[in-house]
Amino acid sequence: MKRYIRKNILELEPYSTARDEFQGGDISVWLDANESPYPNGVNRYPDPHQKRLKERVSQLTGVAPESIFIGGAGSDEAIDVIFRVFCTPGKDNVIAIAPSYGVYKVAAAVNDIEIREVLLNEDYSLPAERLLAAADENTKVMWICSPNNPTGNAFPKEEILSLAAKFDGIVVVDEAYADFSEKGSLLSEIGKVKNLIVLRTFSKAWGMAGLRAGMAFSLPEINEYFGRVKYPYNMSSMIQEELMRRIEEGTSDHIPEIVSERNRMAKALEKAGCVGRVYPSDANFLLVKVKDADALYGYLIKNGVIVRNRSRMPLCSETLRITIGTPSENDRTISLINEFNNL
Numbered sequence: 001m002k003r004y005i006r007k008n009i010l011e012l013e014p015y016s017t018a019r020d021e022f023q024g025g026d027i028s029v030w031l032d033a034n035e036s037p038y039p040n041g042v043n044r045y046p047d048p049h050q051k052r053l054k055e056r057v058s059q060l061t062g063v064a065p066e067s068i069f070i071g072g073a074g075s076d077e078a079i080d081v082i083f084r085v086f087c088t089p090g091k092d093n094v095i096a097i098a099p100s101y102g103v104y105k106v107a108a109a110v111n112d113i114e115i116r117e118v119l120l121n122e123d124y125s126l127p128a129e130r131l132l133a134a135a136d137e138n139t140k141v142m143w144i145c146s147p148n149n150p151t152g153n154a155f156p157k158e159e160i161l162s163l164a165a166k167f168d169g170i171v172v173v174d175e176a177y178a179d180f181s182e183k184g185s186l187l188s189e190i191g192k193v194k195n196l197i198v199l200r201t202f203s204k205a206w207g208m209a210g211l212r213a214g215m216a217f218s219l220p221e222i223n224e225y226f227g228r229v230k231y232p233y234n235m236s237s238m239i240q241e242e243l244m245r246r247i248e249e250g251t252s253d254h255i256p257e258i259v260s261e262r263n264r265m266a267k268a269l270e271k272a273g274c275v276g277r278v279y280p281s282d283a284n285f286l287l288v289k290v291k292d293a294d295a296l297y298g299y300l301i302k303n304g305v306i307v308r309n310r311s312r313m314p315l316c317s318e319t320l321r322i323t324i325g326t327p328s329e330n331d332r333t334i335s336l337i338n339e340f341n342n343l
């Protein structure tokens, strides 16, 4: 795996925090980190390695703690760290499917990395041959979002695994929406497939978008470098505590409800006159092709409902992406769309 890692990162001497240098012992006076000695709940630095939290996440996922990275700016932090670990600015490139999550492109641009976007097939399936053909000797990473945002579909696991077997580089599978999908997860492949990184987040199914916590899972040989590149204290002690508390409580389990609402809403929208197509979804949103997306988008806003207009994304002309809300929010949206149709 080492050959995919940037040379300067391989040679990097990571910042050693006061808490890294201290190993064990029975300390009652902490004068090593220039903290305030006066307790107020947050006067001490947090654990830079999030050891207890990673143990919790390990119990939750079955992945060993040494294979877990946790970002305090959500999985968006993991995306940025992946660019910084593998890609040399101005030289390397990455491949991504299109349309997909916009952050890959922004993070590529920030890091001065070329991103080669490969259009999905017309039916939103994975263009495996074209993805592989887009690679050259400077291609380090391939970004696959599954279930994909904004198309909503998950790609078959075997297709992604076959891509990973053929691709000479790192395959990142962003599974932000996997909890809503019946097509499963690649988390169980961590440790078996060497060049695989799986991203997960607490922002969607776990209902904690406000906390900002995301995860990357990979072999310890890769994960070690994430630990070196991240900011030493990238997650506050309050968030670590809060996450552990909430993980212990379990997901509030709105997942079955959201999935059944998604299916109900898909059926209802298919009947609306202005709706051309509701794409199959493995996520907590629906991509809907409509007669006049800009007009419907404006009409919904005028009535207090905001959705995402994805019409300007490739292969997505005249589409809106609608997040699944509560049953009453969904009812309201369905009736507004029917009403628009009869205007």
Ligand SMILES: *Cc1c(COP(=O)(O)O)cnc(C)c1O
Pocket (backbone or CB within 6 Å): 073, 074, 075, 076, 077, 101, 145, 149, 174, 176, 200, 201, 202, 203, 204, 209, 212, 213, 214
């Ligand atoms: C929402 C989303 C995320 C989550 O990002 P966070 O920074 O963890 O909130 C990641 N990937 C995709 C594709 C998403 O849609």
